[in-house]
Amino acid sequence: MPNLEIGVSDNRSHDHAWDCHKLLTAECVYQLETASYVCNMVRAAAKAYYRFILLIFNCLLTFGSYFCFDMPSVLQQQFQGNLTCLNSTETNRTTDCVEGLGMTPQQYNLLYAIYAWTNAVVVTLSGFFIDKLGSGVGIILFSILIVLGSATFALGSHFKGTCYLLPLMLIGRLLFGSSNGSLIIAQDRIIAFWFKGKELSLAFGLQLTCSRLGSVLNFFLTPSIERNFGIQWTLWGGMLLCVLSFFSAIIVSVLDKVGTKQLGLDAVLLEDSKKVRFQDIRYLSLRYWLLVVTIMFFYNGIFPFVADASKFIQDKYSGYSQQEASYVAGAIYDASLLLFSIAGILVDYVGLRAVIALISAVLTLPVFALLAFTFVPPLVSTIWLGVTYSFAAASLWPSVFLVVPQANIGIALGLATTVQMIGSGLCNLIVGQLLGNQSRSLKIPVWHWQRVMIFLLANIISCVIASIFLNIVDKQEGGVLNMTTKRSEAVQEETQEPSETSPLLREQ
Known part of the structure; x- marks a missing residue:
């Protein structure tokens, strides 16, 4: 019996020790899991913090170039104004004679056309170059070219009345056009890499807002600035922003x-870049090309209108000074400035990108009808256009990232920009022809402007x-563009690569 009691006592002690061991093990596992969860949360927070710091500076990449791009639109009267205004008082100088660079309407629109053409020729090759060498190399190179282009453009304005004026300014726009579209591709590629997922349209919207x-x-x-310092120093000021x-x-x-080095993806990205071939263009889907055509026709209505909007408002609607007309024309960008981020959040939340693009195009149709056939205050039309433009841009451009592989985003964006710029360049030329070549006339007949608005309306109908x-x-190819948010996130979780969930800061 004593031996039995001792055996039972030993067994109880052993069981008690085993229970304590299990409790300790469970407690340790719980603590380890808690510590791991906290660590992952900290890493995720660090990753988000890092991404948004990068986003802030990425947004500033095109601030200067966007400021410079439409400076001719704001100063259209000065670009097309007389070389001299002799024997004119300050009062009648602003009403009867505007001293400027002496360009014809066709020469003025050529400044926008050559920008678009150069973009069209260069951006596809630039996209391939960015896919091969990386976004970092691209943004440095293209930013330098933007500075050179804006400086050459400003330099050309000092040669008014000579044969050097137009060539120098065209060379400046050529350099500017060859690099600005390419810089935007590199900028978008960085967004696609760091914000792939539910924040994609939000990041893209913030980027467009800053631009x-x-x-x-x-x-x-x-x-x-032009009134106080003259057109030459105004253009140099734009160059400083670049x-x-x-x-x-x-x-x-x-x-x-x-x-990318902290994520451990530098080697992976380098290996992927080696696999990129220009021949991959032939594998781009029909859905991608329809997306490109949709983008082209929508922007065919926007950019040519903005280029001449200030002059159009002064010619058709009475009582608008140059500055007031510029403010009304700029309302397109004012509205989009306020709405890009909101539109990005809504598109990320709802999904249905192709449907939103269609609705945006349909709602744009009345804008050009109002401009062509009515005298409704132009501010109504420009704000309306800014709203539809915001939702169209927030849904269309991020959609490119969803229908092409990550390694080919540069080429895909380059092709999309090429097609868009070819369309915009041709439209600028057609608008110049529709407005006529009445030398340096400061007043273009209203019926000429009506033809222009009908032409722009036709582009939106095509969109x-x-x-x-x-x-x-x-819908036939799986409906990825029109996925609702929940369905889209489920698909992303199924197909997500391990590298996309890696923390930004790995343990050393």
Whole structure:
């Protein structure tokens, strides 16, 4: 019996010790899981913090170039004004004679056309170059070219009345066009890499908001600056903003390089870049090409209108000074400045990108009808156009990232920009022809402007047709563009690569 009691006592002690061991083990596992969860949360927070710091500087990349792009639109009277206004008082100088560079309407529209053409020729090759060498190298190179282009453009304005004026300004726009579209591709590629997922449209919307802030400030500030300092120094001021954007390019390049290295993806991205071939273009889907055509026709209505909007408002509607007309024309960018981020959040939340693009195009149709056939205050039309433009841009451009592989985003964006710029360039030329070549006339007949608005309306109608086909093909090919948010997140979780969930800061 004593031996039995001892055995039972030993067994009880052993069981008690085993229970304590299990409790301790469970407690340790719980603590380890808690610590791991907290660590992952900290890492995720660090990753988000890093991404949004990079986003801030990435947004500033195109602030200067967007400010400079539409400076001719704001100063259209000065570009087309007389070389001299002799024997004129300050009062009648502003009403009867505007001293400027002496360009014809066709020469003026050529400034926008050559920008679009150069973009069209260069951006596809630039996209391939970015896919091969990386976004960091691209943004540095293209930012330098933007500075050179804006400086050459400003230099050309000092040669008014000579045969050097137009060639120098065209060379400046050529350099500017060859690099600005390419810089936007590199900028978008960085967004696609760091914000792939539910924040994609939000990041893209914030980027467009900052870029359009440059456009808005141009419409508000440039007329006053020109009155005080003259057209030459105004153009040089725009060049200085491009220099500031160049410094942002250096910061973005460093942050992108350090971030990918911390993620351990630098070697993977390098290996993927080696696999990129220009021949991959032939594998792009019908859905991608319909998306490109939709983008082209929508922007065919926007950009040519903005280029001449200030002059159009002064010619058709009475009582608008140059500065007031610039403010009204700039309302397109004012509205988009306020709405890009909101539109991005809504598109991320709802999904249905192709449907939103179609609705945006349909709602744009009345804008050009009002401009062509009525005398409704132009501010109504420009704000309306800014609203539809915001939702169209927030749904269309991020959709490119969803229908092409990550490694080919540069080429895909380059092709899309090429097609868009070919369309815009041709439209600028057609608008110039429709307005006529009545030398340096400061007043263009209203019926000429009516023809222009009808032409722009035809482009938006074509956009509606293209977006209808886009929705049909997207449904046939799986409906990725029109996925609702929950369904989209489920698909992403099923197909997500391990590298996309890696923390930004790995343990050393």
